Amino acid sequence: MRYDLDDLRLFVHVVDQGSITAGAVQMHLSLPSASARVRALETHAGVPLLVRERRGVRPTPAGTTLARHAREVLAQTARLDSAVASYTAARSRPLVLVSGGSAMHRVVPAALASFLREYPEHDVTVSEQRTPRSLRLLAEGKADLGIVLDDDETTGTTLRTEPLVDDSLVVIGPAGGLLSGRPTMSYAEVAEHPMIGLDLGSTLRTWMDRRLGPHAPAPRYRTLVPTLHTLITLATAGVGLAIAPLRSVAGNPALDICPLTDPWATRSHLICYAPTPPTPAITALATHIRQAATT
Template sequence: MRYDLDDLRLFTNVAAEGSITGGARMMHLSLPSASARVRALEAQAGVPLLVRERRGVRLTPAGATLARHARDVLAQTIRLDSAVASYAVARTAPIRLVAGGSAMHQLVPLALATFLRDHPEYDVNVAERRTVRSVRLLAAGEADLGVILDDEPTQLRTEPLADDSLVVIGQAGGILSGRASIAYAEVAEHPLVGLDRHSPLSQWMDERLGRHAPAPRYRTLVPTLHALITLATAGAGLAVVPRRAVYSNADVDICPLQDAWSTREHLLCYATDAPESVHLLAEHLHLAASVPT
């Protein structure tokens, strides 16, 4: 047997309203047209589906079964339409976002979560790049929006986004306890845990420390900020990390660095003639930056 979806939709409305008149109204059909459709459905089923009474209709056992399964079929068609439509919704090229490892830790995921939810018509390609590389990609038109540090000169449009200053963290109640600030030279006297040498943060620090900086002893090098913060919290060693990367409720001591290079800021950097979608994503990055860590 083949069922017309509009007939099934009409029948479920009749069942819900308790009358053919009510079902017709829900479907924007005339009463004669709705009655004819219901009779045709009964003829196709080969059994009565409704008991007609003076004040409406009642479902027969067959009618109740049909109504139950019809609701399931209609729900499945809605899910089918949604699944297929998801492949056609992106009508524009993906937004190309570049950002450093610090921004990738919390800021970018928070912004993407709300942006992709609120704007299903847009997709985003994300790449982790150092600031110097991000600026080059943006200037060449190979990226649309970047989260960069404020120490790279550029003629592109920029705007302040969030503080990204570095701090030292260590096990709660340890050697940082009660300290208002600390110099990196003193930090380097203690065992450290750090990011691997190829990470943007490690390379950024190496460039600013120079060859005359004290040589720290790293107990281990890990690939992510999450792993680094976990190790420092557990007492494996001190770690230099962006302050925003550490949740305020974390059970860890946090101590600002005295060194001038530790103070830095995230900027949003736009490619020339950025489309509306890029500005929408920028708004979500600003919202994410305002969320307390």
């Protein structure tokens, strides 16, 4: 059997309102036209769909079933219309998000996954940048939103910022290994052991090297890797110790996690906005970033 979508929509309104008259008003139809459509629907179905009473109507068991499935069909049709319209509507320019490598590990993927699902009409361009570069891009209007570190570079900025999440660094190694039972450790102690490090071009490695300075002990890196994911995987396997953001490894039962005593290891992230007033889409993306950071 074939059903007209407008007839289904009218029938749902009639059932919800308990009145053919009220359903006709919802559909902008005259009462005779709405009554004729409902009778035609009953004829098409082959069974009574409504019980007519003095003060309105109520659905028969068949009418209740039809109304339930009609709601599902109408909802699916609305989703279909939205999906097709997303290809024909003029696309707005992508939002531009800049972030350091630490937030790229968990916060950014989680935020993008939820934002892009909820807002199919918006795209997002993401790039990994050190905090000074992110601040410049935001100030110049070349980025809309940034996840930056709360440090010397952001202290003097006139850009709007808001606290996001702790991003302190810790030393990690396989569970039951060298770090077992250690409450804390200094970087100098960590550097006495074979280590796994991030590539020289990574934002986290560059940030650490600047704070360690030329007189810090030189570690023996067994290998340098491009991503935190690889760094954590090798540390878990016992290849060497590694330094990583606490948020990227918290709750991992395969790792021993030891806080660093060095002051520079305590740090936090901020959300930073471009100078222009944020659009609703930028505000929504910031909301998803906050949700991802606190989950």
